[in-house]
Amino acid sequence: MNEKQTKFGWSEFLIGLIFILFGSMAINRPIANLLAITLLFGLGGIVKGIFLISGYVGIKKGTAYHATYMLIMGIIDIIFGLILVFNLGIGAQVLPFIFATWFIINSIFRLFHAYQTKKIGTGYYWLTIIVNLIGVVLGVLLLMNPFSSALAISFLMSFYFYLFGFIYLMDAFIGKKSSK
Numbered sequence: 682m683n684e685k686q687t688k689f690g691w692s693e694f695l696i697g698l699i700f701i702l703f704g705s706m707a708i709n710r711p712i713a714n715l716l717a718i719t720l721l722f723g724l725g726g727i728v729k730g731i732f733l734i735s736g737y738v739g740i741k742k743g744t745a746y747h748a749t750y751m752l753i754m755g756i757i758d759i760i761f762g763l764i765l766v767f768n769l770g771i772g773a774q775v776l777p778f779i780f781a782t783w784f785i786i787n788s789i790f791r792l793f794h795a796y797q798t799k800k801i802g803t804g805y806y807w808l809t810i811i812v813n814l815i816g817v818v819l820g821v822l823l824l825m826n827p828f829s830s831a832l833a834i835s836f837l838m839s840f841y842f843y844l845f846g847f848i849y850l851m852d853a854f855i856g857k858k859s860s861k
Contacts, residue, residue: 689854690854691853692735693849694849695732696732696846696849697848697850697852697853698846698850699725700729700842700843700849701842701843701846701847701850703721703722703725703838704839704843706718707722707835707842708836708839715773715834715835718834719772719773719776722765722838723761723764723765724762725762725842726783727759728762730754730759730760731759733755733758734751734756734759736755737749737751737752737755750790750793750794754790757783757786758783761783764779765779776834778824778827780820780837780838780841781821781827782820782824783820784816784819785821788815788817788820789813792810795813801855805851808848812844812848815844816841819837819840823837
């Protein structure tokens with residue numbers, strides 16, 4: 682009997698919760714907490730990178746699926762996270778540049794691999810496309826005007842984290858199918 686069964690994705694669930702938590706923190710006090718936001722986003726990047734790398738290792742061992750983008754994004758997330766954590770002052774100054782690059786790279790990688798979400802459903806596929814196109818647009822906007830964007834960084838980060846937090850939560854509940 683070859684029945685498809687949904688498995689709960691704990692790592693996606695935890696990443697989603699962390700993103701939503703960071704989104705809530707970012708929107709609370711945008712100017713007063715810029716250093717704290719820098720630290721939290723750095724830690725979030727490190728945690729997300731670790732989860733992506735561990736997910737890559739699990740997928741590589743368990744399937745023939747090529748998830749190299751997960752490994753690359755995990756490494757990039759950890760590098761950006763470490764830059765922010767260990768250089769808070771400089772990190773706060775260059776935050777728009779770092780996050781613009783992070784938005785663009787993360788969204789482009791997810792766009793290139795959006796075809797995999799078609800297996801889940803057409804609606805989910807288009808939601809993935811739309812969310813990641815928004816991520817690219819936000820990244821470009823941040824890159825084009827980084828100084829005025831620094832004032833709005835908390836709101837833009839909050840939006841990004843909420844959006845991708847919900848995507849990761851959706852992945853946790855409907856994104857993993859296995860044959861039994």
